């Protein structure tokens with residue numbers, strides 16, 4: 731009986747999808763190997779590097795907020811650009827290994843949904859607004875694509891709220907979004923708050939992944 735229940739919930743919760751969709755994620759592809767060879771904490775570094783090459787968003791001395799940072803490969807890329815004169819705040823619900831060589835880094839282990847705590851932390855650092863906000867946020871996936879897109883949109887709406895307060899007007903927000911079907915719930919507020927939205931899928935995204943990066947340019 732217990733086994734039958736497990737089988738049913740496994741199928742209902744997208745277990746088949748999980749097998750077919752997540753197994754290839756275990757493959758150590760060329761980006762994984764390259765990340766290891768170059769000392770990046772994750773292959774995501776190459777996604778941000780490609781975005782940066784195209785848009786030149788992050789500049790030396792900037793004050794950057796990196797949301798959903800663990801294990802920290804975005805941060806490695808950001809830190810190399812802003813260097814010692816810049817500042818980085820990162821937020822992740824997971825515990826972060828603080829073993830970084832970069833001095834001006836501030837770590838907050840918190841959920842992006844905890845707006846008041848994030849607000850208090852940033853203000854406590856004496857930061858009024860950031861020059862750039864990056865996010866690589868991903869919900870824990872179910873394998874059911876519309877559910878995962880919904881969870882991704884909820885997370886990104888919470889980031890938009892933080893950016894509304896803490897991103898300087900005229901500057902850029904980078905979001906990672908799971909896009910499966912109509913995503914107007916997210917695009918509409920972005921268009922209200924930013925002059926331009928540009929979408930891209932960096933080469934380091936896995937072929938089967940439905941993630942995209944939304945470059946929200948020129949905050950109003």
Ligand SMILES: C[S@@+](CC[C@H](N)C(=O)[O-])C[C@H]1O[C@@H](n2cnc3c(N)ncnc32)[C@H](O)[C@@H]1O
Nearest residue numbers: 774798799800801802803804823841842866868
């Ligand atoms: C793809 S990983 C980020 C990889 C990271 N950008 C890097 O380059 O190493 C997605 C992250 O989203 C974080 N995350 C998911 N839900 C979150 C939430 N509610 N608040 C903050 N972070 C969250 C996860 O903990 C995870 O570390």
